[in-house]
Amino acid sequence: MxxxxxxxxxxxxxxxxxxxxxxxxxxxxxxxxxxxxxxxxxxxxxxxxxxxxxxxxxxxxxxxxxxxxxxxxxxxxxxxxxxxxxxxxxxxxxxxxxxxxxxxxxxxxxxxxSAFPGPKFGISGIRDALGVYDRPLLMSIFKSVIGLNMDELRDQFTRQALGGVDLIKDDEILFENELTPIEKRVEVCLKAAEAASRETGKKLLYAANLTGPTSRLKSQAVKAIEAGANALLFNALAYGYDVLHELSSDPDITVPIAAHPSLAGAYYPSRHYGISASVLLGQLMRLAGADLVLFPSPYGSVTMPREENMAIRDELMTGSLPMKASMPVPSAGIHPGLVPLILRDFGQDVVVNAGGGIHGHPMGTEAGGRAFVQAIEAAQQSIRLADYADAGHPELKAALEAWGEKR
Amino acid sequence: MxxxxxxxxxxxxxxxxxxxxxxxxxxxxxxxxxxxxxxxxxxxxxxxxxxxxxxxxxxxxxxxxxxxxxxxxxxxxxxxxxxxxxxxxxxxxxxxxxxxxxxxxxxxxxxxxSAFPGPKFGISGIRDALGVYDRPLLMSIFKSVIGLNMDELRDQFTRQALGGVDLIKDDEILFENELTPIEKRVEVCLKAAEAASRETGKKLLYAANLTGPTSRLKSQAVKAIEAGANALLFNALAYGYDVLHELSSDPDITVPIAAHPSLAGAYYPSRHYGISASVLLGQLMRLAGADLVLFPSPYGSVTMPREENMAIRDELMTGSLPMKASMPVPSAGIHPGLVPLILRDFGQDVVVNAGGGIHGHPMGTEAGGRAFVQAIEAAQQSIRLADYADAGHPELKAALEAWGEKR
Structure with a gap:
């Protein structure tokens, strides 16, 4: 039995x-x-x-x-x-x-x-795609993209890419639209990524938001992949876990999928009702094959109790399942001063993910990315951020002045 | 704008x-x-x-x-x-x-x-299919069907049908299985329905549970319809509203869809979090094209505040939307003694829906259906149930003795 x-x-x-x-x-x-x-x-x-x-x-x-x-x-x-x-x-x-x-x-x-292959890429596959094995990854989120035209989008993409991030993701509220349809923005952004790569020496994944009617998601995804997409973002809860499962296990979907937690707050925050965050954003996202899973961090603006966060992490990564681990992406309100806390709680297999903490940097978006790169370097060497900032890292210094360091 | x-x-x-x-x-x-x-x-x-x-x-x-x-x-x-x-x-x-x-x-x-045609049948279409315009409808739910073989299923169907119900629905936890695959149980049950119809003089809709992978739901539905299905049951929240919308607006799905509220309790009961029942089970179900919508009643075992129930009813039926009205189906713990309350709150355009209140009748399933038919007759004429029971309606009398009359 x-x-x-x-x-x-x-x-x-x-x-x-x-x-x-x-x-x-x-x-x-x-x-x-x-x-x-x-x-x-x-x-x-x-x-x-x-x-x-x-x-x-x-x-x-x-x-x-x-x-x-x-x-x-x-x-x-x-x-x-x-x-x-x-x-x-x-x-x-x-x-x-x-x-x-x-x-x-x-x-x-x-x-x-046995019916669930799980993440096609997972932590290991994402690291392979980026060629990065020895540090946390850094993701940047497009900001205020509704109404932007393709030139404005490219410009914002480039500024993020030049900051040295590993991944850039669409805003989850960017749907199919005439100004920046998915296959065109993928083409434009990936070209910008190549140009930036020549400067930074880093590879880059761009997670384009997959939207539209359920029955057309696969063809949308394929269209994006044919245009060069190397990752997808997906509002899994708005569509249902089975839709994510079918996409992730489809042999034609040859890129990692980042699952956004959009709508998750309709289920998990009540003590008395609903479904816990570790089931929703941990167990079911991994089962359904999400390669990366975003969720509210316990540090920033949209918060979740730390214990709940650690439970999500454990479900995404536990070795007791016969499938790849999903990459945890604690999000919302992240600034460079939080990086040591993120590494303490998640170790190296984590994506440090920021929107306002990059775009809102006093010296601009590009510097915002650099400040995070520096914070990760410092935290990995257990150097205090303030000390590292003083040792010739003005972007980090400006970030700490703006947002402080949490320890 | x-x-x-x-x-x-x-x-x-x-x-x-x-x-x-x-x-x-x-x-x-x-x-x-x-x-x-x-x-x-x-x-x-x-x-x-x-x-x-x-x-x-x-x-x-x-x-x-x-x-x-x-x-x-x-x-x-x-x-x-x-x-x-x-x-x-x-x-x-x-x-x-x-x-x-x-x-x-x-x-x-x-x-x-403008993108949402809404229910293809709605209240009017369901009444047309049944040829019943002047009274509430009566629905019966299969009980304890997991593990039943086809003969046992047919037997239970027949006993429900002979009680005089207008609709019979699958248990929502009956998934595709070897004993009673959808196209076979549709064929068997619809044949039993015809036989019962010759005795009762009533038409019957059988809502077969549509399950399986999202991408195969349409072909499952078509298979069931080709086998004679005249209605479908669907766990809309487990799949997502867009899946219901695509099914209901598909020209090949030529039968009414009853949406089950399965999992809705993960969203609506908290005061502080989630999505209200009237959005979930009222506005969105109708928008997505559900012809019938089940939800917990305020009377029975699984309860919801009456005010919330009336809000669902209003959203399903309001004339302010350019689409057909969905038929409300307040459910769970319904027995004949509650029928006057249901009619008071919902009027005539309602499905009285019972499982245990039919199968648990002291004189058996068939009598359970009759007791409801009698209760509806009495309530429509504003006759007290107890009086109607005494006037030569032993099935209703036994039901009232078992469960009482709520007023």
């Missing part, structure tokens, strides 16, 4: 959690059990959910509304097909609406995993 | 909500404004979001954590493509992760709506 598992946190002041767990295990699989005749039970046994664990949190003096239990249920693989919608509907479809309950973790069986 | 709008509720104890609204209007559109040179502002004006309303809720003695504002922002249509992912990413992509914020309402421009 092979099972996938789901772990929930249920809040209830009175419930018999053991009974509640049994009712989930039965209700979300065979529907009823005690009323089944014995002969029927035998044939249905293989379809019956199993309660693996019920851990009640009920200390002395627990406040009303705060009594909870962590419950793990095993769902027989034989009940659902090998796709993410089927798993999610099975483990959280109906019960998401039944009381205060949050889905906190999934467990995938080998059998289920 | 043409805009779509989004209304949020933001909770914050200190924020200057007017400033916050401005920052959303700028940040989610042109990115920056005050630092733009005048010439640039002129060309960017048409892309700039507009604050339409800021309504601060701050009575005397408001508790910490409970100060909020309702904020409406207008987003220029020129910024995004005519698809649901683009709209959602634009209005809630990034800011869903930025503090305590809930998306409570959308407003669609005529221009945006």
């Amino acid at each position: 092979s099972y996938c598992t789901a772990t929930y946190r249920l809040y209830d002041d009175q419930a018999d959690f053991r009974k509640k767990a049994d009712s989930i295990a039965v209700g979300m699989t065979v529907g009823s059990w005690t009323e089944l005749p014995q002969a029927k039970r035998e044939s249905m046994q293989k379809h019956l959910g199993q309660v693996l664990n019920v851990d009640v949190h009920e200390p002395e003096g627990v406040k009303p509304g705060e009594r909870y239990a962590d419950i793990t249920i095993a769902y027989p693989d034989v009940n659902f097909s090998r796709d993410i919608p089927a798993l999610l509907v099975t483990v959280f479809g109906k019960i998401s609406m039944d009381g205060r309950i949050k889905l906190n973790r999934l467990g995938f069986s080998e059998e289920y995993l | 043409s805009y779509c709008t989004a209304t949020y509720r933001l909770y914050d104890d200190q924020a200057d909500f007017r400033k916050k609204a401005d920052s959303i209007a700028v940040g989610m559109t042109v990115g920056s404004w005050t630092e733009l040179p005048q010439a640039k502002r002129e060309s960017m004006q048409k892309h700039l979001g507009q604050v339409l309303n800021v309504d601060v809720h701050e009575p005397e003695g408001v508790k910490p954590g409970e100060r909020y504002a309702d904020i409406t922002i207008a987003y220029p249509d020129v910024n995004f493509s005519r698809d649901i992912p683009a709209l959602l990413v634009t209005v809630f992509g990034k800011i869903s992760m930025d503090g305590r914020i809930k998306l409570n309402r959308l407003g669609f421009s005529e221009e945006y709506l």
